Amino acid sequence: MKICFVGIGYVGLTGAVVLASLGNQVWTIDIDQKKINQISKGQAPFYEPGLDALIKKTVASKKLIPTSTWQEPIAQSQIIFITVGTPTGNNGRADLRQIKAVAKKIADNLNRRYKVIVNKSTVPVGTAQLVKTIIQNKNSQANFDVVSCPEFLREGSAVADTKHPERIVIGTDSDKAFKLLSQLFTPLKAPIVKTSIASAEIIKYAANSYLALRIGFIDQVASLCEEVGADIKEVIKGISLDSRIGGHYWYPGVGYGGYCFPKDVAAFAATFKEAGLKDNLFSLLDQANQNRPKIYAQKIADKLSKPKTVAVLGLTAKPGTDDIRGSQAILFIKSLVNRGMRVKVYDPKGMMEAEKILQGVIFCQNQDEAITEADSLAILCEWPEFKKLDWNKIKKMMKGRLVFDAKRMFDKKKLTTLGFDYFGVGV
Ligand SMILES: NC(=O)c1ccc[n+]([C@@H]2O[C@H](COP(=O)([O-])OP(=O)(O)OC[C@H]3O[C@@H](n4cnc5c(N)ncnc54)[C@H](O)[C@@H]3O)[C@@H](O)[C@H]2O)c1
Incomplete structure (x- = not known):
């Protein structure tokens, strides 16, 4: 054709x-x-x-x-x-x-x-x-x-x-x-x-809003886990075996991001409001998600007690892309900068795009450059190279010991034994 x-x-x-x-x-x-x-x-x-x-x-x-x-x-x-x-x-x-x-x-x-x-x-x-x-x-x-x-x-x-x-x-x-x-x-x-045409137009927003809702839901439960000494990974295991719930698509973290989810949930919420459904779930979801990076930036600021250097690895919303549109990592970094932190950043693919929109941060050539002399290290995206981080080497490179594991990629026990002050989402 x-x-x-x-x-x-x-x-x-x-x-x-x-x-x-x-x-x-x-x-x-x-x-x-x-x-x-x-x-x-x-x-x-x-x-x-x-x-x-x-x-x-x-x-x-x-x-x-x-x-x-x-x-x-x-x-x-x-x-x-x-x-x-x-x-x-x-x-x-x-x-x-x-x-x-x-x-x-x-x-x-x-x-x-x-x-x-x-x-x-x-x-x-x-x-x-x-x-x-x-x-x-x-x-x-x-x-x-x-x-x-x-x-x-x-x-x-x-x-x-x-x-x-x-x-x-x-x-x-x-x-x-x-x-x-x-x-x-x-x-x-x-x-x-x-x-029908109208149904097709709604299907896309309904699909993305549902996926975002799953992330928003498990994020909320993760926050509760942090407060009461539970572990979101164990909670996920426990709920997943219910066949009505399932074990797929559970991603606790600093909120859903990417080009589509944040804008589509916001647009879906706006459609509800225009249809007269003012008190809808999606407006709340959008609000909670926008707050999430700020909550974790504040936690780091509290733990460091005064403005220090934070290395952030991972700027894209997910691995395999250089697109940083709608990435929660960017909001997280901006929140750190607003709290007076000196922020060093690195991403395997997203650096060029990040340089266009991030101000007041230090762009590093590689992960080692970012980590060197940092008081805290935050890993925001599960790029495969980050999964292989050499923690013994990192211990020598970093000035401080605070590690924030947004995607729960690392073993808390192992890092704590090595002397890191580990905190992850939902634990
Ligand atoms: N990116 C995704 O993962 C994804 C997935 C599903 C659906 N969508 C939806 O698909 C649409 C496109 O998304 P995208 O990520 O491909 O966008 P994009 O921003 O990557 O691409 C849009 C393109 O349109 C071009 N453009 C803008 N105005 C134009 C004009 N007047 N005439 C000709 N070209 C013009 C831009 O130059 C750009 O190249 C959006 O509605 C998005 O929500 C995106």
């Missing part, structure tokens, strides 16, 4: 290269010329395992055509995916300015041939109708359907998730649009869930 992606970030670029590698003719449009140039040279503009190789292959075979011009891709494509950003706007709402701008550009370039326009960005219920209205108002000749087809990939495994999705949700009231999209997705061999 001939298709086009507008917005070539994590979602758009990954979707485009995977569908191009299956033999489709794929155009990718973006306003960021630097990204287009990089992709045209066969390079990924961000780190994502396996993406570079797929870009090289599909650009070389001309199945993937990166461009900043709209006319040909929109005129030629049977299916147009909108994959631009939907960051947090006012009062937690999703900021739809990129979506609206794209809808107008698509309208300007549509001919009379039938097209399926797909909202793949995460957008609040009612956005497909908004896109439809914008296009109809600008181009009364346009012949199209707007479909909601939310994306569920995870950064760090974006390529694998796109190649082997657990489900594909297609929200549409048009049989023609459903048929075309089902045909495009058939090679992915995933179950297709056909829904």
